[in-house]
Amino acid sequence: MNLSKQIIALTAICVITLGSSAFAAKGRDAWVMNFDGDWNVAGGLPEKAMLVSLQGLTNRDAPQFYIVHPPDFQWEITEPLYDFYKRKHDVKFTEVKTADEAFSLFKKHAKGYVVWDKTVGASLNVAFTIAGLQDAVVVSEELIPLVKKYGLKQIDDLRGRYTGKTDAEIYQDSYDRYWDQCIRDAVMVMGGHRGRTMQPAMADWGIQRKMYFHDLSANPIHPEELSQIKRLYEQMEPGSFVFGWHPYGKDTEEQSTTLLSAYGFKMEGLHNLPNLSFNSQFFFTEGFKFTNNHGVDRHAKIEAEEKVYISFVQSDSIGIGVWTKPGRGKLPFGWQVTMNWSKFSPAALEYFHESATPNDYFIGGLSGPGYMYPNHIPAERFPLLMGEAKEMMSLLDEHVMEIMDNSAADGNVGNTDLTKETVDRYYENFPDVIGFINGYGPARTRDLRDTRPMISYDYYIDPKRPRDGVTDDLNELISLNAKRPYFLLVHVRESNDVNSLVEVTKNLNGPVEIVPVDKFLKLAASNKTYTTRYQDPDEPKHFEGY
Amino acid sequence: MKNTPFKRMIMVGLAVLALGATASANPEIVGDWQLDMDRSSALDGWQDMRLVISTQDTRVDIRHEMRWRATRYRATNTVDTTKSVASDNFFRVEQRHMAVYPTKGGVTHTTAEWIDNNRTLRTETHTPVEISQGDVIMRITSEYRIGEGGKTLTVIELHSSRSRPLVYFFRKVEEEVSS
Numbered sequence: 146m147n148l149s150k151q152i153i154a155l156t157a158i159c160v161i162t163l164g165s166s167a168f169a170a171k172g173r174d175a176w177v178m179n180f181d182g183d184w185n186v187a188g189g190l191p192e193k194a195m196l197v198s199l200q201g202l203t204n205r206d207a208p209q210f211y212i213v214h215p216p217d218f219q220w221e222i223t224e225p226l227y228d229f230y231k232r233k234h235d236v237k238f239t240e241v242k243t244a245d246e247a248f249s250l251f252k253k254h255a256k257g258y259v260v261w262d263k264t265v266g267a268s269l270n271v272a273f274t275i276a277g278l279q280d281a282v283v284v285s286e287e288l289i290p291l292v293k294k295y296g297l298k299q300i301d302d303l304r305g306r307y308t309g310k311t312d313a314e315i316y317q318d319s320y321d322r323y324w325d326q327c328i329r330d331a332v333m334v335m336g337g338h339r340g341r342t343m344q345p346a347m348a349d350w351g352i353q354r355k356m357y358f359h360d361l362s363a364n365p366i367h368p369e370e371l372s373q374i375k376r377l378y379e380q381m382e383p384g385s386f387v388f389g390w391h392p393y394g395k396d397t398e399e400q401s402t403t404l405l406s407a408y409g410f411k412m413e414g415l416h417n418l419p420n421l422s423f424n425s426q427f428f429f430t431e432g433f434k435f436t437n438n439h440g441v442d443r444h445a446k447i448e449a450e451e452k453v454y455i456s457f458v459q460s461d462s463i464g465i466g467v468w469t470k471p472g473r474g475k476l477p478f479g480w481q482v483t484m485n486w487s488k489f490s491p492a493a494l495e496y497f498h499e500s501a502t503p504n505d506y507f508i509g510g511l512s513g514p515g516y517m518y519p520n521h522i523p524a525e526r527f528p529l530l531m532g533e534a535k536e537m538m539s540l541l542d543e544h545v546m547e548i549m550d551n552s553a554a555d556g557n558v559g560n561t562d563l564t565k566e567t568v569d570r571y572y573e574n575f576p577d578v579i580g581f582i583n584g585y586g587p588a589r590t591r592d593l594r595d596t597r598p599m600i601s602y603d604y605y606i607d608p609k610r611p612r613d614g615v616t617d618d619l620n621e622l623i624s625l626n627a628k629r630p631y632f633l634l635v636h637v638r639e640s641n642d643v644n645s646l647v648e649v650t651k652n653l654n655g656p657v658e659i660v661p662v663d664k665f666l667k668l669a670a671s672n673k674t675y676t677t678r679y680q681d682p683d684e685p686k687h688f689e690g691y
Numbered sequence: 692m693k694n695t696p697f698k699r700m701i702m703v704g705l706a707v708l709a710l711g712a713t714a715s716a717n718p719e720i721v722g723d724w725q726l727d728m729d730r731s732s733a734l735d736g737w738q739d740m741r742l743v744i745s746t747q748d749t750r751v752d753i754r755h756e757m758r759w760r761a762t763r764y765r766a767t768n769t770v771d772t773t774k775s776v777a778s779d780n781f782f783r784v785e786q787r788h789m790a791v792y793p794t795k796g797g798v799t800h801t802t803a804e805w806i807d808n809n810r811t812l813r814t815e816t817h818t819p820v821e822i823s824q825g826d827v828i829m830r831i832t833s834e835y836r837i838g839e840g841g842k843t844l845t846v847i848e849l850h851s852s853r854s855r856p857l858v859y860f861f862r863k864v865e866e867e868v869s870s
Contacts, residue, residue: 558787587790605788624852
């Protein structure tokens with residue numbers, strides 16, 4: 146190798162090394178701010194919205210600004226993840242105590258400000274869209290002096306522009322002005338809480354990526370808003386992401402998810418999922434590899450005994466709920482992983498794996514590479530989407546796929562079944578899984594093909610249900626399903642705690658064994674005491690679809 | 692066959708029993724009854740329940756008015772103290788987070804009687820339910836106990852598959868008097 150070739154080779158190595166270390170973002174300075182829980186429009190929301198918009202702009206260049214939320218915030222992992230960044234990524238955080246201080250540090254990332262109208266909630270979403278496109282922070286009028294102090298110029302002022310207008314009219318105007326400039330592979334449904342309280346903690350991500358923000362309704366009783374969503378979706382790229390969450394009180398989760406699924410899009414929520422603009426810029430630590438706590442080998446053959454097998458699963462994403470509460474590890478538990486966090490929040494997934502006990506087992510979901518309702522996914526999109534899901538399951542060492550289709554359900558009750566066509570597609574597209582589980586509330590889609598069972602939840606634990614009621618319910622199911630073995634799959638709603646379930650399991654009748662969900666499915670494959678069943682077209686649907 | 696005094700006593704006794712069983716409904720059960728959530732077994736998958744009970748001779752119609760979020764649901768079970776009643780749409784205040792569903796096309800049979808000096812309507816129901824292992828029959832024994840003064844109603848529901856009964860306490864909804 147001559148000198149010039151050596152120089153080229155060395156340069157290439159340096160570039161690769163620098164590039165990968167930048168991607169891994171190891172050993173860097175960053176700033177952290179602690180939020181309180183006040184998201185009232187008349188209270189803490191305006192300042193938080195401003196800071197979150199500043200966060201989105203600041204983190205465009207590099208991960209610099211992280212926000213820790215109080216322990217009772219829906220996403221309970223912000224503090225554990227903050228510790229993880231310090232410990233595993235060598236991030237040296239400096240606390241930012243005030244908005245003033247934040248601007249003194251990060252004002253250079255903003256070119257100006259846009260004023261939203263506190264009397265018109267939708268104007269905040271229009272302001273977020275403008276913020277992303279024009280590098281602005283969003284402010285309500287009382288915050289104007291603060292941003293002016295740092296030399297920011299007014300880019301737009303929405304006060305009065307939308308007074309008296311409907312949401313459909315406001316978003317039509319926003320569409321006319323800004324849609325052409327927004328990215329087309331993602332959109333931000335900044336819905337969720339509305340009215341006196343709003344929680345747009347995910348806005349940093351949308352601003353960073355220049356998304357179009359809205360909280361349009363997917364409810365057919367709002368045809369003008371619904372048609373606007375369809376118009377957006379029709380112009381978006383195949384396989385796009387819909388971030389955020391549906392607007393409470395205008396439409397339902399079922400309607401919103403049914404609609405985006407019909408376009409083959411992937412939902413990632415919630416509207417208050419914080420810090421993606423920061424989290425997305427870290428990768429897994431060097432040498433880290435996902436290793437799941439498999440209870441059974443993928444190709445093992447095991448035989449069920451004459452007993453009741455129970456398996457507990459928590460979906461709803463593991464970033465909220467039981468994970469950080471005491472008691473985890475006392476029972477075998479399946480955890481549905483938000484697989485797309487391998488792209489948007491790798492450190493969070495690594496944190497979960499690092500802190501997993503031997504009783505914690507991770508499964509893929511929800512329905513595919515994002516939250517979607519498979520009964521409505523176009524047939525031609527299904528293999529592509531599930532190909533993405535399989536890749537992520539392979540990365541995350543997951544052997545079980547969780548499916549949920551609430552399109553016909555009424556919240557967590559009602560019809561949550563899969564059509565036979567949908568079941569056929571899963572069997573065709575996932576030849577290597579141990580099996581499938583289905584539902585959210587209870588469901589009755591069941592099958593067994595070769596060694597892969599599909600089992601639906603027989604029980605959903607409402608966190609508010611008294612524990613003696615839960616015990617009696619489970620015992621009733623055990624009594625009614627008198628054949629042995631009986632395979633009782635239980636969905637644990639996010640805010641349950643494991644300690645209370647330990648007490649429940651002590652009072653169950655009969656020979657009962659609590660098993661991890663992979664072993665549960667293997668056992669279910671060995672002795673089919675359950676019926677084969679799919680969605681019955683005659684069964685009532687709470688929402689008939691579009 | 693001799694008609695002895697002992698046999699006459701037996702016949703009279705049976706007639707009295709039969710009369711009791713076929714007696715018309717206690718009118719105090721008629722009316723609207725609102726669930727007292729705090730005192731009752733927790734509803735599961737429902738957020739509110741009201742019973743609207745009406746009678747005609749030996750027949751009792753028990754209408755359930757249920758609420759779950761924005762969903763309103765009404766269903767009426769009819770019983771008769773003189774005969775078994777068959778129904779293809781029997782309503783069970785089911786625990787809706789359990790995979791226990793009415794069997795499609797299943798027929799439910801219910802018998803009823805007034806007991807405790809007509810203070811309690813007791814019903815016994817055999818209803819087919821679909822579970823993950825197929826279809827089975829659930830037996831439900833219910834008692835509708837009218838409280839003293841007719842202002843309260845206690846419904847005790849025991850399933851053949853459940854060791855502890857579900858107990859629902861209701862208060863009578865007084866008719867609104869227009870001023």
